[in-house]
Amino acid sequence: MSKRKERIDRGIKVRSEDIFALLSWKEMLYLAGPRVLPVAVFLILPLLLGPYWQKVLLSVGVFALLAISWDVMAQTGMVSLGQALFFGMGAYVAGICNHLLGLPPWLAIPVATVAGAFLCTLVLVPVLRLRGVYFSMVTMIIPLMLVRLIEATKIFGGTEGLSGMTPLGSRWIELYLIMAVMAAVLFGFRRLMESDRGLVLKAVNDNDRSVINAGINIYWIKTQVLFAAGAVGAFAGAFMTHIYMFVGMPVFALDYSILPIAAAVVGGPGSLAGATLGAFILVPLSEALRGIGGLRIVFYGLFLVVFIVALPEGIFHFLQRKYHQFERWVEVQ
């Protein structure tokens, strides 16, 4: 009886991605592993960290949400350079709801998520006809314009911002809320992108005229995606307002636009999981480099360049490829 090596996923996958033939619990574990692992990390990680790194983890969650929101838009052909618009809009609406209207956080955050997404959609719908770099430029300019608008008109506290928001209660509520939302958004959007509706979204990116030629209104599709991505970003902003108990002009800063893109690119764009993984690497790295002072940004930039050159497909796609290549010995009759 001789033996040969065979890929584990051969036999499990039957021709297409969504039909499986499972023969043993090992094969079941092979399939379930990549899905269970992130959930386990989301659940256990907060318990293992000290107070400082728990706070970093909150930032990781926020940037992961922004990166997922960027990735969903990019997969539909809308490359945004302005996730700060979503973040800032959610942050300010939550601030206004809590500070000026007196809504409690559990009401202010959902209201800010929906209203923030609605406002972002309203702002960007007129430019949905723009493609490529033209769309990107508009998305980058709008948050910068809003900052100057707040500064010049002194609305919502002007340069001082609004402070004294109600906190969420306990650090554990904060941590598990952001982890639960991150898991829901990650798995929810991944499921959507793998469905037939997700195919339509990817097709808009691939060839929008061909989608129009199927009788589908691509502007309506893009508006829906914009709203969904806007809601994710606005939630992140509203959540952060109640963590910092403050909202001001920095919420429209370029950091909230650029870091999510870096996270998605380093992690692997087009998978959403890559965007999340990227945030889990870049945000703690940025914190860890604080110790080296002024050279921090140099090392951070160097790390980004090395990663992009060495792994242009992104970490997630690399890991996924390697995972599919796992082999086992099988007996040959």
Added chain:
Amino acid sequence: MSPPILEVKNLIKNFGGIRALNDVSFELAPGALMGVIGPNGSGKTTLVNLITRFVKPTSGEVLFKGKPISHLPPYRIVRLGIVRTFQMVKPFYQLPAFKNMIIPLCSPRMKAIAGGRYGNRDAVALDLLEEVGFERDAHVAYKPASALPQGYLKRLELAKAMALEPELLILDELFSGLSLAEVATIVPIIEKLRLEGKTIIMIEHRLKELFRIADRIIVLNYGQKIADGPPATVMESDAVKSAYLGSETT
């Protein structure tokens, strides 16, 4: 005689200072197979773009089943039942061939036809691809569209249009870039569509194959309609001969 399914009235399109289509009018009876021919740059694809409203006409009107459609956006025209293919194929390169078919099968037109139920789209997609010549047992239907040769891409373009169950199908140079053998396999598919009662407009440069199946030909030259009639008589017209062969100079 049944009323025309398509009426094109005095269609004009200017691109800057160039008149790409100049006062073209015709009517098309339901179930007809009309060929549109003409030298390169004569306005054939512009005519298709104007009917399907991918390009806005400068003036003139298009009526589908007696109702004006020139003011509608292109996706609404598709929902009415006018479906085109593109001369330069436009597949979804990232997706496997059979997943390309899911996009038209997700169309609101198909939802309306199926009474709100889509059924198993993958199965329908594979059936349609088999109909246009993707062998079911070969892996070609599962390959990404970016890996398919031109012949398969053209068939995919046709299958995507067929998936929408069009009433008026406009095929823009479907045969171009295909071998004689490949054309020979596609002709029966078009004949079958005709037997099903579909009205078809074919833009073609492959005149021999077109004349075998078309019952009417329109000839365009410099944006103007210079001939209209059955294939045999159209090619006898002096204007057509001069457009294709040039006129003798003394």
